[in-house]
Amino acid sequence: MDDPVAATELTEAxxxxxxxxxxxxxxxxxxxxxxxxxxxxxxxxxxxxxxxAVARRAIGVPVLIGVAPTRTAARGAAERGEGVxxxxxxxxxxxxxxTAVLVDRLGEPRAAAELVTALERLGIGTLGELRRLTLDxxxxxxxxxxxxxxxxxxxxxxxxxxxxxxxxxxxEIELPEGVAGxxxxxxxxxxxxxxLAAPERKGRTLLGVRLGARLxxxxxxxxxxxxxxxxxxxxxxxxxxxxxxxGLPGPAEALRLRALGFGPPAADQLVMEVGGAEPxxxxxxxxxxxxxxxQGADALLRVLAVDVTSRVPERRHLLxxxxxx
Amino acid sequence: xxxxxxxxxxxxxxxxxxGGVPRAVGGAAVEAVREEWVVEDRWWTPRPLHxxxxxxxxADGRALTxxxxxxxxxxxxxxxxxx
Numbered sequence: 001m002d003d004p005v006a007a008t009e010l011t012e013a014x015x016x017x018x019x020x021x022x023x024x025x026x027x028x029x030x031x032x033x034x035x036x037x038x039x040x041x042x043x044x045x046x047x048x049x050x051x052x053a054v055a056r057r058a059i060g061v062p063v064l065i066g067v068a069p070t071r072t073a074a075r076g077a078a079e080r081g082e083g084v085x086x087x088x089x090x091x092x093x094x095x096x097x098x099t100a101v102l103v104d105r106l107g108e109p110r111a112a113a114e115l116v117t118a119l120e121r122l123g124i125g126t127l128g129e130l131r132r133l134t135l136d137x138x139x140x141x142x143x144x145x146x147x148x149x150x151x152x153x154x155x156x157x158x159x160x161x162x163x164x165x166x167x168x169x170x171x172e173i174e175l176p177e178g179v180a181g182x183x184x185x186x187x188x189x190x191x192x193x194x195x196l197a198a199p200e201r202k203g204r205t206l207l208g209v210r211l212g213a214r215l216x217x218x219x220x221x222x223x224x225x226x227x228x229x230x231x232x233x234x235x236x237x238x239x240x241x242x243x244x245x246x247g248l249p250g251p252a253e254a255l256r257l258r259a260l261g262f263g264p265p266a267a268d269q270l271v272m273e274v275g276g277a278e279p280x281x282x283x284x285x286x287x288x289x290x291x292x293x294x295q296g297a298d299a300l301l302r303v304l305a306v307d308v309t310s311r312v313p314e315r316r317h318l319l320x321x322x323x324x325x
Numbered sequence: 326x327x328x329x330x331x332x333x334x335x336x337x338x339x340x341x342x343x344g345g346v347p348r349a350v351g352g353a354a355v356e357a358v359r360e361e362w363v364v365e366d367r368w369w370t371p372r373p374l375h376x377x378x379x380x381x382x383x384a385d386g387r388a389l390t391x392x393x394x395x396x397x398x399x400x401x402x403x404x405x406x407x408x
Contacts, residue, residue, distance in 0.1 A: 173329060311364045312374065313333045313408050320329035
């Protein structure tokens with residue numbers, strides 16, 4: 001995939017889908033998701049094929065799946081369409097794989113690439129050839145990184161490190177026409193309001209957010225923003241995120257805001273308000289909730305000025321839901 | 326919550342025109358054309374926009390704004406819209 005942001009989003013979607021079927025997922029690079037099959041066999045028919053079938057259905061888009069005792073072998077099996085590599089066949093499967101596969105497994109891309117280049121210059125182009133070297137030879141010439149590479153070539157890798165399942169809180173707003181510059185600020189304000197009003201937030205503060213955009217003409221963009229301290233207030237989010245819009249490489253047709261981690265409930269934080277605006281805001285918020293409860297979720301709407309100077313009248317304003325206060 | 330939607334969307338209207346200039350809108354006669362202008366945008370995209378706007382004074386005193394959609398010359402439809 002040429003769009004790294006879209007690749008990251010798709011990888012995250014795949015990881016969440018697998019967590020939905022009970023898998024403990026490890027994902028450290030876009031385009032790769034690892035999970036242990038063993039614990040799921042009992043849930044899905046007792047066979048590996050049952051687990052992979054359930055995984056494919058859950059993911060819902062075409063993916064390559066490989067099953068093997070190590071990450072390197074699983075990735076190789078997926079890419080070569082070999083399906084399953086049994087433990088007894090691991091060594092024979094790894095042997096012909098090119099040393100280039102080590103670049104993605106060693107965790108230090110630049111140093112790993114240099115290691116692979118050095119190995120190839122010495123005529124060591126496959127994992128099988130690397131395996132023929134002794135520990136002392138590898139340690140003397142290539143140091144700790146070389147020893148890790150040798151262990152991978154021998155089929156010895158660390159166990160999977162499943163992540164804590166992510167809660168997915170994301171809001172997206174489609175923009176009727178591609179907009180850029182200051183007009184995006186108002187759409188971003190609306191997006192922030194909707195994220196904070198989402199029931200999935202459950203009153204918790206946010207630790208960070210990812211601001212993204214789908215660009216007119218294709219491609220996407222995103223930036224992560226830490227919040228310094230947990231917050232559920234719109235003002236600090238706007239202060240931090242509006243300047244980030246200047247990094248957009250072109251006009252956007254959609255904006256997306258995703259929560260990255262949650263903090264304690266907002267009610268546990270003390271906020272000192274100067275000027276008495278907070279009591280009024282609370283009363284207004286209570287009135288909004290009461291109207292919605294009696295008249296429906298869309299009973300209160302507001303007009304958002306998007307591009308008031310546009311020559312195309314329908315681009316000037318949007319009608320949208322009134323945010324929670 | 327409902328997603329955002331546009332305000333002031335154009336609405337198709339029946340216009341009787343002569344030489345490309347409205348003479349009647351929805352059966353009501355046009356008294357005068359106060360102003361006209363052309364909006365051309367997004368010509369670099371698959372959905373270009375090419376409209377000729379007219380701000381009209383109707384015989385009954387109403388002010389009305391219509392435009393002729395020029396994306397299909399000779400077959401373009403007319404719309405009314407507050408501009």
